[in-house]
Amino acid sequence: AQSVTQLDSHVSVSEGTPVLLRCNYSSSYSPSLFWYVQHPNKGLQLLLKYTSAATLVKGINGFEAEFKKSETSFHLTKPSAHMSDAAEYFCVVSGSFGNEKLTFGTGTRLTIIP
Amino acid sequence: DAGITQSPRHKVTETGTPVTLRCHQTENHRYMYWYRQDPGHGLRLIHYSYGVKDTDKGEVSDGYSVSRSKTEDFLLTLESATSSQTSVYFCAISGGQLDNVLTFGAGSRLTVL
Numbered sequence: 001a002q003s004v005t006q007l008d009s010h011v012s013v014s015e016g017t018p019v020l021l022r023c024n025y026s027s028s029y030s031p032s033l034f035w036y037v038q039h040p041n042k043g044l045q046l047l048l049k050y051t052s053a054a055t056l057v058k059g060i061n062g063f064e065a066e067f068k069k070s071e072t073s074f075h076l077t078k079p080s081a082h083m084s085d086a087a088e089y090f091c092v093v094s095g096s097f098g099n100e101k102l103t104f105g106t107g108t109r110l111t112i113i114p
Numbered sequence: 115d116a117g118i119t120q121s122p123r124h125k126v127t128e129t130g131t132p133v134t135l136r137c138h139q140t141e142n143h144r145y146m147y148w149y150r151q152d153p154g155h156g157l158r159l160i161h162y163s164y165g166v167k168d169t170d171k172g173e174v175s176d177g178y179s180v181s182r183s184k185t186e187d188f189l190l191t192l193e194s195a196t197s198s199q200t201s202v203y204f205c206a207i208s209g210g211q212l213d214n215v216l217t218f219g220a221g222s223r224l225t226v227l
Binding site: 032034041042043044045046049051090094102104105106107 | 118154155156157158159204206214215216217218219220221
C-alpha cells in the first residue's frame with residue numbers, strides 16, 4: 001500500500017521569496033516520487049522525478065526537491081518565486097511496478113503575491 | 115500538451131445520456147490512461163490501456179467503459195451519465211510501464227445536469 005499527503009492545500013508567498021511545498025509519503029517499496037505542476041485550464045506537466053539516483057533532484061524552472069527517507073518526505077522548493085509559478089502542484093508516489101500504481105496527492109495551490 | 119489531444123474540451127449533458135470522450139496521441143506510446151480530477155481528491159485512475167484492445171480497470175472504474183481499437187486512440191464512455199460524473203477528465207500517455215512519467219492532455223470538462 002502507498003499514500004501521499006500534501007500538507008498544505010494552499011500556499012501564498014510574495015514574489016521573490018522562497019517557496020516550500022510539503023509532501024509526505026508512505027510506501028511498502030522503495031518509491032519513485034514526482035512533482036507535477038498544473039497551470040489553469042491545462043494538463044499536468046512533470047516538474048521533477050526521484051528514482052533513487054540522487055536525493056536532491058533538480059527540475060525545471062528552478063524547482064528542486066529533496067528525498068528524505070528518515071522523514072518520508074519529498075518537499076518541493078524554489079529560492080525565489082516568480083509570478084509565473086502560480087499554479088497547482090501535485091506530489092505523486094509510485095511504490096510498485098507500473099504506472100497504474102501511481103498515487104496522486106490532493107494538490108497544493110500556490111499563489112504569488114506581487 | 116504536444117502529441118496528445120482530447121475532445122471535446124467542454125461538454126454539458128443531461129443525466130442518463132451517453133457520453134464519449136476521445137484521446138488521440140501522435141507519440142506511438144503503448145500506454146494510455148484516463149483520470150478524473152475532483153477537488154480534494156487529486157487525480158484518480160479510471161481505466162488504462164497497455165496496447166490495442168488491452169485495457170484494465172483503475173481505482174474508480176464503475177460507470178465507465180473504454181475502448182482502444184488503434185494505438186493512437188483511447189475512448190472513454192459513460193453509458194448513462196450521472197451528476198457524480200461531473201468532473202474534469204484527463205488522458206495521459208507513457209512510453210512504457212516502467213517509464214513512470216506521464217504526459218497529459220489538456221483535459222475535458224464534463225458537466226452532467
